[in-house]
Structures are given as C-alpha cells and as structure tokens.
Amino acid sequence: MTIYFEDLKIGAEFFGQECIADKEEMLDYAIKNDPIGIHLDEEAAKHSPFGSLIASGGYVITLWYRSCIPIFSRIAFLGAFDWHFKFPVPVRANDKLRCIIRIDGKRASGKPGRGIVTSSQRVLNQDDREVISAEIVWMVATRPSASPLETAC
Amino acid sequence: MTIYFEDLKIGAEFFGQECIADKEEMLDYAIKNDPIGIHLDEEAAKHSPFGSLIASGGYVITLWYRSCIPIFSRIAFLGAFDWHFKFPVPVRANDKLRCIIRIDGKRASGKPGRGIVTSSQRVLNQDDREVISAEIVWMVATRPSASPLETAC
Numbered sequence: 001m002t003i004y005f006e007d008l009k010i011g012a013e014f015f016g017q018e019c020i021a022d023k024e025e026m027l028d029y030a031i032k033n034d035p036i037g038i039h040l041d042e043e044a045a046k047h048s049p050f051g052s053l054i055a056s057g058g059y060v061i062t063l064w065y066r067s068c069i070p071i072f073s074r075i076a077f078l079g080a081f082d083w084h085f086k087f088p089v090p091v092r093a094n095d096k097l098r099c100i101i102r103i104d105g106k107r108a109s110g111k112p113g114r115g116i117v118t119s120s121q122r123v124l125n126q127d128d129r130e131v132i133s134a135e136i137v138w139m140v141a142t143r144p145s146a147s148p149l150e151t152a153c
Numbered sequence: 154m155t156i157y158f159e160d161l162k163i164g165a166e167f168f169g170q171e172c173i174a175d176k177e178e179m180l181d182y183a184i185k186n187d188p189i190g191i192h193l194d195e196e197a198a199k200h201s202p203f204g205s206l207i208a209s210g211g212y213v214i215t216l217w218y219r220s221c222i223p224i225f226s227r228i229a230f231l232g233a234f235d236w237h238f239k240f241p242v243p244v245r246a247n248d249k250l251r252c253i254i255r256i257d258g259k260r261a262s263g264k265p266g267r268g269i270v271t272s273s274q275r276v277l278n279q280d281d282r283e284v285i286s287a288e289i290v291w292m293v294a295t296r297p298s299a300s301p302l303e304t305a306c
Contacts, residue, residue: 033218058218065186065211
C-alpha cells in the first residue's frame, strides 16, 4: 500500500536493504566518473591517508540509493531537493551497506498535491559504522483524494 | 602540474567538461538504483509535478563527478567529506551539464599532509540553469616537500 504524505509519522523509521560494494563495479564507477588515485591506484591509495583504495563518493551515493529501493517503492516520493551530508568513514571493496531513514518533520507545501518532509538518513557498514550521515528534505505526494485542508499539517 | 593545497587561491574558478544526460544510461541507472515512476515510467512522470521523466539524483551526481574529471585530475584531491547541496531544476534526457567550482576558503588541517578547502560548486544545463548548487568541503594534499610551517595558512 502506498504511503502518502499524510501517512508519514514523525519518528517513524524505515530500513533499507543490504548492498555490497562490489570491487569490480566500484572500480568501473571510478574509471568512468572519478578516476583519481585513491579510487583506482592501489599503490597511490596505500600512500594516501586512507591506506588502501576507497570508493568514490558518487559510488557510495549510488549504493545508498540502491539500499533505499524497498523504502521508496512504498512511499509516494517526488524527489529530494535539499541535502546535507557527511562521509564520516570511507567505503572499501566488499563493505556491506544498509540505510536507515528517520522522519524528523513534515509541513505543507505551497504547491498543491505535495508536502515537505525532513529526514535523517544513515548508511551503516557491516561494523555499524556510519559511512553516510545525512539530513535530506523530500517532497512527498499527498493522498489523491485529500482536500487542500487535509494536506496542511 | 599537480595543484596542491598551497597552490589553491581563494576566488579561483575551475571549469568542468560538458556531459550529456544520455537517456539509455539515465534509465539504466534508475532501474538499478532508483526505480520509481518519475525516473522510469513516462506515463506516471507525465502526471507528476515534473510533467515528464527526470533523472535520479544519483545519476545527476554521477554526471557532476564526470564533468569534474578534468578538474580533479589536476588537484591533489583527498576526498570531499561534508556536502550541502540543492537540486533547483530537474535534469532530463539529453540535457548538457557542466560544473563550475569556486574556491571559497582554506585552512590547515589538524593532520599532517593535508589542508581543508571550502568550495562552491554549480552544475549548469544548456540553458545556464542550475541543476545543482552546492557547498562542499574537501581535503587536499599539501606539497610533499612542504614543512609543517608552510602548510599552516
């Protein structure tokens, strides 16, 4: 059943699926989009502050999206337009990542048919260390039958 | 010639390469990582606030990285760890994107061999409209021969 703006409760948590940082895919992403030493060159990465290859931030974000697939397949999501996030711990090949989303707040939008939701999102690795810590603002569709009055929470 | 932390001037601008939002790649990204209606289903997108298919934010970020390849191939970049960004205008198939980076500030890091740089980044489409507007904090390596005194700016 689709979760509309009206259905989202402040404090509710949603749990994403586990995704693996596959080494081949991680390197392919870096070759195409972010071909710098720390993402591609084992020797250069060894002498960097990270000590070994780390994933491109763009690939970490891709895995974050992938982990969230089961969540956003349920929510009447219309996009995220304001993001603030940090990468506290780097991602390395074979890390197992999963996302946890918490609903922090919601308010009416100036436009009909949608509401604004603020969320905290954490992506954890297999050691429960945060590889992404984020505050994201979404738009979520209101229930199709809702009157304008019902959407103003 | 590699640009180290000491070489970055506040106010300097760097210009990325043009990248196209290829429709096939855009849909493939959405299928694998963000399979929701506004990114994949022409009919659902037509009835959304966007009026037609738009790219996943993860794919827009991927193109942003790709546009920046010529910039980060020159800078002794060690990663971006704090991001704040917005997507003011959606990206659609065949949009032509390019990134412009401005150095806003720099300071010494508590750790040797690196400095902290704050930057504004804009990704513009073919109509010069901002599809990403971002404030990003980087780590950049100091020049290998630099003494600790030289790195503290």
